[in-house]
Amino acid sequence: MRRFRIQTPLGRAVGLGSAKSGFGHWWTERITAAALVLPAIWFAASLIAHSGSDYDTFRRWLREPINTALMVLLLVTLFWHAALGLQVVIEDYVHSVAKIWALIVMRFACFALAAVGIIAALRIALGA
Amino acid sequence: MPRTDAFIVRSSDQVPKHPLLKRFPVPRNFGVTPGSRIERGRTWAAPAGAVRTKAFEIYRYDPDGDDNPRLDTFEVDLDACGPMVLDALIWIKNNVDPTLTFRRSCREGICGSCAMNIDGANWLACTRYIEETGTPAQIYPLANMRIIKDLVPDLTHVLAQYEMIEPWLQATTPAPDRERLQAPEDRAKLDGYYECILCFCCTSGCPSHWWNGDRFLGPAALLQAWRWLTDSRDEAAGERLDLLEDPFRLYRCHTILNCTRTCPKGLNPGKAIAQIKKMIVDRQS
Numbered sequence: 001m002r003r004f005r006i007q008t009p010l011g012r013a014v015g016l017g018s019a020k021s022g023f024g025h026w027w028t029e030r031i032t033a034a035a036l037v038l039p040a041i042w043f044a045a046s047l048i049a050h051s052g053s054d055y056d057t058f059r060r061w062l063r064e065p066i067n068t069a070l071m072v073l074l075l076v077t078l079f080w081h082a083a084l085g086l087q088v089v090i091e092d093y094v095h096s097v098a099k100i101w102a103l104i105v106m107r108f109a110c111f112a113l114a115a116v117g118i119i120a121a122l123r124i125a126l127g128a
Numbered sequence: 129m130p131r132t133d134a135f136i137v138r139s140s141d142q143v144p145k146h147p148l149l150k151r152f153p154v155p156r157n158f159g160v161t162p163g164s165r166i167e168r169g170r171t172w173a174a175p176a177g178a179v180r181t182k183a184f185e186i187y188r189y190d191p192d193g194d195d196n197p198r199l200d201t202f203e204v205d206l207d208a209c210g211p212m213v214l215d216a217l218i219w220i221k222n223n224v225d226p227t228l229t230f231r232r233s234c235r236e237g238i239c240g241s242c243a244m245n246i247d248g249a250n251w252l253a254c255t256r257y258i259e260e261t262g263t264p265a266q267i268y269p270l271a272n273m274r275i276i277k278d279l280v281p282d283l284t285h286v287l288a289q290y291e292m293i294e295p296w297l298q299a300t301t302p303a304p305d306r307e308r309l310q311a312p313e314d315r316a317k318l319d320g321y322y323e324c325i326l327c328f329c330c331t332s333g334c335p336s337h338w339w340n341g342d343r344f345l346g347p348a349a350l351l352q353a354w355r356w357l358t359d360s361r362d363e364a365a366g367e368r369l370d371l372l373e374d375p376f377r378l379y380r381c382h383t384i385l386n387c388t389r390t391c392p393k394g395l396n397p398g399k400a401i402a403q404i405k406k407m408i409v410d411r412q413s
Contacts, residue, residue: 009288015343022375023408088382091375092339 025084032081039074059124068125072118079114083107151248162196169198172224178205183264184216186228189275197275200225201264213261214242214253217279230279237392240327244269244279250329252392270332272341286328289345293353293371298364314360321355321400323393324348330387330397336380343376347387347397350378354400357407365407373408 046067050058061067083106090102157165169188174181181203189197202220209219214235221228231241235254242253245268247261258265273281297308331337331346345353353372356362372378378401387397 009284010291012342013285013288013292018371018374018377020370020373022373022379023412025375026379026405027409027412092336092380092382095339 025087029081029084029088032077032084035077036074036081039070039077042070043074062121062124065125068121071121075114075117075121079110079117083110086110149248165196167196167198169200171201172203172220174203174205175208175223178203178207180206182206182216182258184220185264185266186217186220186279187268188228188278190227191277204258206258211257211259212254213246213256213258213265213267216258216265217242217253217267228279229277238325240325243327243329243332243392245271245332250333250390250392252327252329255392270328272332272338273328281332283328285341286331286346286348287326289349290326290352293345293349293356294364294368295352295356297356297359297362298367299361300363308361310360317358317360318355320395321351321358324351324355324395325393326352327392329390329392333386333390335384335386336382340376340380343374344380345372345377347381347401350381350404351387351395351397351400354404357404366411369404369408369411372404378404378408 046061050061053061062071086106087103090099090106094102160166166187184202184204185199186202187197188200202224204216204219205223208223209215212235214232217228217230218232221230230244230253232254233239233241235242237252237255240252243250244253245266246253246256247266250270253267267279269275269279270281273283273286276282299308326348328346328348330351331341331348334344334347336344337346350372353368357365357368362368381398381401383398383402385398388395388399391397
């Protein structure tokens, strides 16, 4: 909803001015994307390799330090990248007060899912 | 220039291997307020005795009446008019309906006035051959602009965005007595950017500008910004980058590249924007 306002075209175009940031978000999104390539291939290949395995074999596989480390890295990078990407999608398409709430809820969800995944992986790796 | 099939479109000279739909497949007038729905207008028959004719469907909107926009069909006598879409429009204005309104000036692709949506793609009417268009040829004004009348869009906002990037040479060093010198290699860096004629075909075709045009500068203004950033005579690169570095002004570009696909001058605004982003990387690291 746009209020009627008498404003010069330049004033409207300038708006609130430059945020003088945005590089960090954009660059991190690209770096996390690149960082996801190898863990994603590893994850998909491992799942396919273990498609016939039972639960205990899979647990034993995840207990191996290299696999635990890769799993935690994958979860961190994945949800970091997801949070950055979803932020762009929300900013693109949501133009009401819902935007700020959507951004907050989305961030919380990404952090929560990452936390749940990492704790699950560590429990299998370190726990009973 | 020969047209080649290409999967990655680097310039609008290339025709994509998989041609896009002329019209995005949503129902007509989807989500459009009742007063803006495009209705079927009248049909203007070809003059008696015309041998080769072609139908043009042209968007009409009269701001002085209360009528909705409409799509008029004109039968154009191809033997009586020139080869370009603009020639057909001028023929219609001179011979059929003098109220048909459009911008035009140079008729040779250098003024940028006659930018419009021809068969679903933004192009200059003066450099698009009639024979390249479908039947009927569909002519709409540039998308995502307030329409003043018929094919005349209101460019106030996009021109203000152009003004905002301060498109003039800025230097604190006192001006020399003669012209500012520039090495031939540095001059070559402006090639592909100085040719922009500000027709706004690209900005009108950019989905990011559709959704966030109030804050995203759009490809035309950003290509111009790069034209000054890469000019070796300019001393304001830092301030220019400060002005651009913003989640919306610059980074709302998601490299959709409709701009490069539609540029009637064969320029590459998408590359210009990528160069700006690269320059900011260079500044940060």
